[in-house]
Amino acid sequence: MTVKTPQYLTFFSLKDIKSNGILFMDISISAGFPSPADDFKETRISLDEELIKNKEATFFAKVSGQSMIGAGIDNNDLLVIDRSIEPTNNKIAVCFLDGEFTVKRLRVDNGEVWLQPENPKYPIIKITEENDFVIWGIVTNVIKKV
Amino acid sequence: MYALVDCNNFYVSCERVFNPNLQNKPVAILSNNDGCVISLSDEAKKTGLPFGVPAFKYEAFFKVNNITILSSNYPLYGDMSTRVMKILHQFTPDIEVYSIDEAFLEFKGFQNYNLEDYGLKIRKRILQWTGIPTSVGIASTKALSKVANKIARKYPKKTNGVYVIDSDEKHIKALRWISLKNVWGIGNRLEKRLLLKGCKNALDFIQLSDRWILKNFSVSEWKLKKELQGVPKFLLEEISSKKNIATTRSFESTFSDIDNIKERVATFATSCAEKLRKQQSNCQIIIVFLRSNHYKKDTKQHKASISIVLPYPTNSSLTISKVAVQAVTQLFKKGIAYKRAGVLVSGLVPTNNYQLNLFVQENPKHKPLMRVVDKINTKFKANKIKLASQDLQQTWKMRQERLSPKYTTNINDIITVK
Numbered sequence: 001m002t003v004k005t006p007q008y009l010t011f012f013s014l015k016d017i018k019s020n021g022i023l024f025m026d027i028s029i030s031a032g033f034p035s036p037a038d039d040f041k042e043t044r045i046s047l048d049e050e051l052i053k054n055k056e057a058t059f060f061a062k063v064s065g066q067s068m069i070g071a072g073i074d075n076n077d078l079l080v081i082d083r084s085i086e087p088t089n090n091k092i093a094v095c096f097l098d099g100e101f102t103v104k105r106l107r108v109d110n111g112e113v114w115l116q117p118e119n120p121k122y123p124i125i126k127i128t129e130e131n132d133f134v135i136w137g138i139v140t141n142v143i144k145k146v
Numbered sequence: 147m148y149a150l151v152d153c154n155n156f157y158v159s160c161e162r163v164f165n166p167n168l169q170n171k172p173v174a175i176l177s178n179n180d181g182c183v184i185s186l187s188d189e190a191k192k193t194g195l196p197f198g199v200p201a202f203k204y205e206a207f208f209k210v211n212n213i214t215i216l217s218s219n220y221p222l223y224g225d226m227s228t229r230v231m232k233i234l235h236q237f238t239p240d241i242e243v244y245s246i247d248e249a250f251l252e253f254k255g256f257q258n259y260n261l262e263d264y265g266l267k268i269r270k271r272i273l274q275w276t277g278i279p280t281s282v283g284i285a286s287t288k289a290l291s292k293v294a295n296k297i298a299r300k301y302p303k304k305t306n307g308v309y310v311i312d313s314d315e316k317h318i319k320a321l322r323w324i325s326l327k328n329v330w331g332i333g334n335r336l337e338k339r340l341l342l343k344g345c346k347n348a349l350d351f352i353q354l355s356d357r358w359i360l361k362n363f364s365v366s367e368w369k370l371k372k373e374l375q376g377v378p379k380f381l382l383e384e385i386s387s388k389k390n391i392a393t394t395r396s397f398e399s400t401f402s403d404i405d406n407i408k409e410r411v412a413t414f415a416t417s418c419a420e421k422l423r424k425q426q427s428n429c430q431i432i433i434v435f436l437r438s439n440h441y442k443k444d445t446k447q448h449k450a451s452i453s454i455v456l457p458y459p460t461n462s463s464l465t466i467s468k469v470a471v472q473a474v475t476q477l478f479k480k481g482i483a484y485k486r487a488g489v490l491v492s493g494l495v496p497t498n499n500y501q502l503n504l505f506v507q508e509n510p511k512h513k514p515l516m517r518v519v520d521k522i523n524t525k526f527k528a529n530k531i532k533l534a535s536q537d538l539q540q541t542w543k544m545r546q547e548r549l550s551p552k553y554t555t556n557i558n559d560i561i562t563v564k
C-alpha cells in the first residue's frame with residue numbers, strides 16, 4: 001500500500017550572492033551618530049536577477065538580420081534564452097532549422113508548427129517532416145545598445 | 147537508494163548543444179594540445195576508433211570515416227558541468243560530484259516515491275534545460291547503481307535512459323549481465339586473477355567467500371562484494387577539495403635546452419600554486435617530471451621524475467616554482483629532446499590548519515603578495531603578473547587548431563541566430 005504524497009519534492013539550494021551588491025559597514029567605526037540608513041539597507045538592483053530567472057537553463061545569442069524587427073528584435077541585439085520554458089503558441093523561440101539557428105515567433109495550430117517572422121519582407125515557414133527542426137529555447141528578453 | 151547520473155559522451159554532447167549539425171554524426175574530441183582522442187560520439191565509436199590513441203597517427207582514419215575532430219574546449223565543458231550538477235541538487239540534498247560528467251545521488255526517505263519516474267524526471271529536466279543527454283542508474287548501493295547505469299546506457303530504447311534495480315530478479319540478472327572488467331573498482335589485474343578462479347561475471351564474484359577475498363585481496367574488494375550484494379559500504383563522499391593538483395602539458399615542439407624547460411615548469415608550478423590558493427590549500431610535496439617523445443622510437447628516450455618534501459606547507463607561487471625549477475636541473479639530461487613536462491602537488495592541507503615548523507617558515511610577505519597577484523590576474527583575465535622565471539615575451543599557447551567557440555563564457559563567442 002502506498003501513502004499519497006505530493007508528487008515530487010523540489011530542493012532549493014541557497015543562492016550565492018556575489019560581493020559586488022552590498023557593502024558591509026561596521027556601525028561602530030566613528031564616534032559620531034550611526035547612519036540612520038543602516039537598518040534599511042537593501043541589496044542593489046541586479047540586472048542578472050531581473051533578466052535571468054533560471055540560471056542553469058539560460059543562454060545568450062546574438063541576432064543577425066532583421067526578420068523579427070516588428071517584435072523589437074534587430075540586428076546585433078542580444079537575446080536572453082531560457083530553455084526551461086515550455087514552447088507554446090505565440091512565444092518567440094530560438095530554433096535550429098536545417099543547419100541554422102533562427103529566431104521566430106511560434107505558431108502552433110492543430111498539430112502544425114509555423115515559424116512566423118515579424119517583418120513583411122520575410123515569408124512564414126511551415127515545419128514539415130522533411131525539416132531538420134529543434135526548438136532550442138524561448139526568448140525572454142532582448143538587450144539592445146542605443 | 148542511490149543513483150548514478152552520467153552524461154552520455156559528455157564533451158561531444160556539449161559541442162552538439164551549440165552546433166546541432168554534429169547530431170548523429172561521428173565526432174571525436176582531442177586532449178590538450180590536440181594530443182589524444184579523449185571523447186567519442188556513439189557514431190565515432192562504431193567506426194572502430196579506439197580511445198586514448200594519439201591523434202596524429204589517425205589523421206587518415208578520420209578523413210576516411212568522415213569523423214569531425216575538435217580540440218577540447220574546457221571552459222565550455224566546465225560551465226555545462228556546473229549547470230548539470232546544480233540541476234541535480236534540486237532533486238536531492240545528498241549528492242557527490244564524482245567527476246566532470248557524473249554524480250552519485252542518495253535518496254533518503256523516498257520510500258513512497260516511484261524512483262523510476264523520478265529518474266525519468268531528472269533525465270528530462272537536464273536534457274531540456276541544458277541539452278545534455280544522461281543515463282540514470284538507481285539501486286540500493288553505489289556499486290550497483292553503477293551497474294544499473296551501464297544497463298540504462300546500453301539499452302536506451304528499452305529503458306528510456308533510466309534503470310532501477312529494485313527486485314531480487316533484476317539484481318541477479320544485472321550481476322549476471324555485467325562482465326568483471328566493467329564492474330566499478332575491478333581493474334585489469336584483478337580481473338585476470340578472478341578469471342583464474344573461475345569468475346566470469348559479478349554474480350560469480352559475490353559467491354566467493356569473505357575469507358577467500360580478504361585473504362587474497364584486500365578489504366576494499368570485500369566492501370565491493372558487499373556493495374554488489376546490496377549492502378551499502380561506500381557512502382557519499384562530499385568532496386570539498388581535491389587531494390592532488392597537477393598541471394602537465396605536451397610541448398608544441400620538443401625542447402633540448404634546459405632554459406625553455408625551466409620556463410615551462412615554472413609556469414606549470416605557478417598554475418598549481420594558483421589552483422591551491424583557489425581552494426585554500428597548502429601543499430607539502432612537489433613532484434616534477436620530464437619525458438621525451440615516446441612515439442618517436444628512433445630518438446633517444448628519457449623519462450624521469452622527482453618528488454620533493456617541503457619543510458613547511460605552502461601555496462606561494464614563488465616557493466613552489468623555485469623548488470620545481472631546482473628539480474628540473476636535477477632531472478635534465480643533455481642530448482634528449484623533451485616533449486612533455488608536469489608539476490604535481492600533493493599532501494594538501496587547509497591553509498588555516500597545519501603543523502607549524504619551529505625552525506623554518508614561509509616568508510610572511512608571500513601571503514599578501516600572492517593575494518594581490520591573484521586579484522590583479524582575476525581582474526584582467528589573462529595572467530598579467532608573472533614570475534621572472536616565466537617567459538614574459540612569448541605567450542605560450544596550447545595547440546588547439548579545431549577549437550569551438552566559448553559559447554557560454556565569452557560574450558563574443560555566443561551563438562548567432564538569424
